[in-house]
Amino acid sequence: MAAITVENEARPGSRAVAKYVRSSAYKAREVLDLVRGKPYNEARDILTFSERSVSDTIAKCLDSAAANAEHNNELNGDELFVAACYADEGPTLKRWRPRARGRATRIRKRTCHITMILARYTEEEIEARDNRMALKSSGRRASASEARRRRVEASRQRDAEASQEDTETTQGSEEITEKSEETSDAEVTQGSEEETTHAEQPESNDLEPEPNDPKERES
Known part of the structure; x- marks a missing residue:
């Protein structure tokens, strides 16, 4: 685990340094570029949700710098921002990997030193x-x-339109019902009049009376 130390240099601000971090300076600089110039709380959130493994070490270094500012300089963490942050090359560990034909390939395990400097905003x-x-x-x-x-007005307008449509539908159905009733009454009246007319007319015998004379029967 990287050791967190505090150093005092010419650049103003509360600082913290994480030395011998087991990560390359190139990878650490990619994460440091995300938080440089950001407020402390925002930088902490960015590091929390970062997917890089070195983000945890950088977050610890950032918290250490904020703690130094609050304890040593009596500053409020909400008024701090990342004034400077950088990663320097550390010693490289040499390891070897066996390869074909008895050869060996060098493995470079790089380290870096991460520095975080927090400063206070001006008034x-x-x-x-x-x-x-x-x-x-x-x-x-x-x-x-x-x-x-706007939502209340839109809701009231929809309710008014719906009630108006219901009123129009009710009026239309009432008119249709009245027309159908009038039509049925007229048909019933007309049918009763026709029945009365047929009843008043005398019934006509379609069959002719049979003649009494046998000659007429033969003819």
Whole structure:
């Protein structure tokens, strides 16, 4: 495990150094580029969700620098940012791997020294950041209330349209029912009148009376 030490150099800020980290400086620099210039809390979140294995060691070094700033300089962690971070080459361990025809290939196990420097924002920067956060939170509240108002208006409009459609449908069904009732009444009245007319007319005998004369019967 890498040892965490504290050094005092000319560059201002609270620092922490992780020496002899079992990772190449190239891989460590790729992670350090993600947190350089970021606020302490944001840099901590970036390292937490990073998939690189060296991120854990860098996160420990970052926490050590923040602890040094809070304990030694009495600074607030929310007001700190990553002022500088870099990785220097460390000693390389030489190992050997056997290859074909009795040969051997060198294995280089590289190490590095990681340095994290945290500094405090100026008063103007802290005030500007607080104003941005307040404006963002107020904007979120305003946007949330505006979105809620639009949803309520849309819901009321949908309810009004639905009630209007129900009213129109009810009126149309009532009109159709009235028309059907009138039509059925007219048909019933017409049928009763026709029956009355047929009843008043005398019944006609379709069969002719048989003649009494036998000659007429033969003819």
